[in-house]
Amino acid sequence: MLKGIHQQLDPQESPAFFIQGPKPFSRLMFFCTLSLVMMAVDARFDYLSQVRQWFSTALHPLEVLASAPNEWGRNINTYFTSHNQLIQDNFKLKQQSLIDNAALQRLATVDAENAHLRTLLAGDAPIIPQATLGEVLHMGRDPFSNIITLNRGSRHHITPGQAVVDEQGVVGQITRVYTFTSEVTLITDKKLSIPIQIERNQLRAIAFGEGKRNTLDIPYLPTSVDIKVGDKLVTSGIDGVYPAGLAVAVVTQIKQSQDSPFAKIISRPIAGVNNHKHVLILKVPESPAIQSSENKPVLPRNNAQHLDQSVVEVLQKNNAAVDPHPATETPVLDSPSTEPGAAATPGASPDTTTPAAPEHP
Amino acid sequence: MKPVKFGTFLFTMLVGLIFQLYPWSDTGVIIRPDFLLVIMIYWVLQAPYHCNIGWVWFAGLLVDLSTGSLLGQHALTFAITAFLGLIYQRRLVLFNRWQLYLYVIFLFGVQRGLILLLKLFAGGELPDWTYSLPVVSDLILWQFMIIWFGELTRPKKL
Numbered sequence: 001m002l003k004g005i006h007q008q009l010d011p012q013e014s015p016a017f018f019i020q021g022p023k024p025f026s027r028l029m030f031f032c033t034l035s036l037v038m039m040a041v042d043a044r045f046d047y048l049s050q051v052r053q054w055f056s057t058a059l060h061p062l063e064v065l066a067s068a069p070n071e072w073g074r075n076i077n078t079y080f081t082s083h084n085q086l087i088q089d090n091f092k093l094k095q096q097s098l099i100d101n102a103a104l105q106r107l108a109t110v111d112a113e114n115a116h117l118r119t120l121l122a123g124d125a126p127i128i129p130q131a132t133l134g135e136v137l138h139m140g141r142d143p144f145s146n147i148i149t150l151n152r153g154s155r156h157h158i159t160p161g162q163a164v165v166d167e168q169g170v171v172g173q174i175t176r177v178y179t180f181t182s183e184v185t186l187i188t189d190k191k192l193s194i195p196i197q198i199e200r201n202q203l204r205a206i207a208f209g210e211g212k213r214n215t216l217d218i219p220y221l222p223t224s225v226d227i228k229v230g231d232k233l234v235t236s237g238i239d240g241v242y243p244a245g246l247a248v249a250v251v252t253q254i255k256q257s258q259d260s261p262f263a264k265i266i267s268r269p270i271a272g273v274n275n276h277k278h279v280l281i282l283k284v285p286e287s288p289a290i291q292s293s294e295n296k297p298v299l300p301r302n303n304a305q306h307l308d309q310s311v312v313e314v315l316q317k318n319n320a321a322v323d324p325h326p327a328t329e330t331p332v333l334d335s336p337s338t339e340p341g342a343a344a345t346p347g348a349s350p351d352t353t354t355p356a357a358p359e360h361p
Numbered sequence: 362m363k364p365v366k367f368g369t370f371l372f373t374m375l376v377g378l379i380f381q382l383y384p385w386s387d388t389g390v391i392i393r394p395d396f397l398l399v400i401m402i403y404w405v406l407q408a409p410y411h412c413n414i415g416w417v418w419f420a421g422l423l424v425d426l427s428t429g430s431l432l433g434q435h436a437l438t439f440a441i442t443a444f445l446g447l448i449y450q451r452r453l454v455l456f457n458r459w460q461l462y463l464y465v466i467f468l469f470g471v472q473r474g475l476i477l478l479l480k481l482f483a484g485g486e487l488p489d490w491t492y493s494l495p496v497v498s499d500l501i502l503w504q505f506m507i508i509w510f511g512e513l514t515r516p517k518k519l
Contacts, residue, residue, distance in 0.1 A: 024414060028444040031418040035440065038433035043483075048432050055426045059382065062375075066382035138384030142428040149429075176429065183429055190486070211486050 049176075056178040063181075067137065131280040132156060134164070137181060146189040146211065148172075152281060153180045161241060163282045169247035169271035170194065170235060171279055184279075187248065187269055188214045196248050197236035201226055204236050207248065207267065216249050218265040223256045225263060233267060241284060247271070365408040365510070373400050373510075374420060381427055391491050394498035397424055398439060398472055402465070403506040405443050406450055407513055417443035431483065438475040442468050454513040461513070462500065469499040 022030075042048045132152055140147035152158050154177050162174045164184045173192060176183040185192050190211040196218070197204050203226065207216040221227065231251045237244025249267035256263050377396040385393050397420040404412035421439030425432050446453070446468055453464060473496060481487070 024444055024447045027414040028440055031414055031440040032437060035418065035421075035433035035437035039431055039437070042432040052426065052432065059378075059423075059426065062379055063382045066379045067384045070384055139387065139390065140428070142430050145430070147429065190484075 052176075053178055057180070060180050063137075130283040131165075132158065132283075134182075134279050134281050136277055136279065140183075146172075146186040146209070147175075148184050148186065150174075150182050150184060150279065150281070151180070153178045153182050155179055158182050158281060159284070162284055163242045163246075164279050165246055165282060166271045166279050169249075169269065170242060171271045173241065174281065187216065187271075194242065194248060195236045195239045196233040197244075198227060199232040199234050200228075203227070204238070207233065210266075214269070215252070216267045216269060218267065219262060221263055221265060222261060223263045227251060227254065227263075227265060229254060232270075243282065365404075365411060367411055369510075370404055370408060370411045373404070374416075377401075377420075378423055378427070381424060392494050392498050394495050394502045395424075395469070395472070396502065397421075398442070398469065399499050399502045399506060401439065402442065402446055402468055403503065403510070405446050406453055407510065409447060409450055414440050414443045414447065431479075434476065434479045438472045438479070441475060442472040445471060454515050462503075465503055466496060466500060469496045 038048070134150040134152040137149045137151050140149070148171075150158075150164070158174060158177050160174055160177055164171045164174060170187055172184045172186040172189070174182050175185040186209070187194055187207075188209040188211065190209050193206050193208045194216075195204065196207045205218050205221055207218050210217050216233075218233075229251050233248045233251065235242040235244055235246045235248055247270045249269045251265060251267045253266040254263055255266075374397070377400040380396040401412060401417040401420045405414075405417060418436045418440040421436035422433070424435040424439070428435070449464070453461060456464065470493075473493065477488070477492065
């Protein structure tokens with residue numbers, strides 16, 4: 001009886017100096033410092049992405065286990081879809097296929113003609129991107145971010161920066177890749193920007209996500225700009241990430257205020273950004289503009305940053321192909337030191353251009 | 362009451378993690394309780410000999426990894442919340458049910474407030490009032506924890 005008395009004691013009641021270890025406060029300080037350091041490292045450097053990969057791979061079995069009930073529910077639902085519904089769907093699809101086939105017949109002819117014309121003009125062949133089908137696993141678990149997770153990862157040769165589209169338009173861009181899954185930042189996220197063109201008049205601009213409101217904003221366009229409610233915005237393709245001509249959004253609201261020289265233009269994404277099951281992950285097109293900037297890290301807001309440089313590179317290439325006497329000096333953006341006259345008139349002698357350059361302070 | 366087995370503690374943590382990883386729908390994300398937080402706070406108060414601040418911090422890290430958010434922010438808030446629970450642990454076990462509810466709501470609120478603060482520092486936008494809803498579902502989950510694993514153990518009368 002007496003022998004076992006120390007075993008019957010609650011550990012909680014034993015003297016503090018035996019079980020407590022470090023005091024709670026020193027523990028707290030230690031772990032606070034650790035997490036602050038981790039946050040700083042994660043935000044500023046790239047070291048922790050590997051750790052994230054390992055953990056995510058380790059968590060994958062649990063993730064599969066967790067999503068199993070959902071999967072069963074969906075399967076059962078599909079199984080019990082009524083006969084009537086299937087007949088209706090089949091009828092609708094057949095009609096749609098008839099219409100599409102008629103349109104496709106014209107497309108083949110137009111495609112061939114387009115390719116022919118492009119070779120005549122010595123332009124680039126149109127880029128037809130390859131795509132991988134992905135399935136949406138879940139919407140983000142974090143209510144703050146506009147992120148969805150797909151069931152395709154580095155195993156399936158997905159790389160950060162690839163564009164993600166559904167049958168209606170652009171959904172977003174891959175920003176983080178794990179072994180079996182990848183994260184897509186939606187175009188409505190605050191961090192993402194996308195180069196667009198107004199379909200009606202080919203006006204180029206950049207659209208930025210607005211976060212929670214699920215809309216896009218097109219800032220820095222003057223109030224006099226030719227844009228109307230209902231205008232369709234498509235990708236312009238000059239960033240080298242999104243192929244040209246994909247539908248992005250429809251303009252829903254234009255506000256003009258007296259205080260601002262810019263119009264406030266709000267548009268709504270066309271793709272079902274928040275409600276779809278299957279999406280296409282497009283390969284980044286292999287244009288020369290991309291190859292030269294491949295070693296740069298792809299960040300969610302890369303489009304806007306590299307836009308200027310890629311435009312210059314594409315222009316250079318086109319000029320070289322079209323102009324039999326190319327300019328000796330290549331135009332570079334953001335460098336006021338180079339003389340503007342020298343690049344524009346390569347044949348002119350330096351004596352005539354030097355006095356024209358503004359030397360006065 | 363017998364001391365809690367370490368296995369029980371680890372098992373509940375695993376179950377909490379699975380619930381955390383469950384693909385929640387839109388409304389689900391809004392009202393979903395912080396499974397791991399509630400489970401860890403319960404064990405910090407019920408079995409401080411198993412669950413110290415380090416474990417709670419680790420659970421926060423798992424939440425960070427599963428949400429894909431900045432590594433360490435949930436870990437930091439979990440650790441601070443656990444500390445606030447742990448320093449009053451000896452008193453909290455003596456509280457009656459309603460006093461305990463109040464303190465636990467305070468703890469869950471602190472955690473959500475801290476996360477909000479960190480997100481705002483990182484340039485996030487202010488969420489609407491539904492952001493505070495999970496505190497209620499946290500409390501419901503807390504009640505389930507009490508039902509399954511018992512009231513907090515009071516020390517024996519001498």
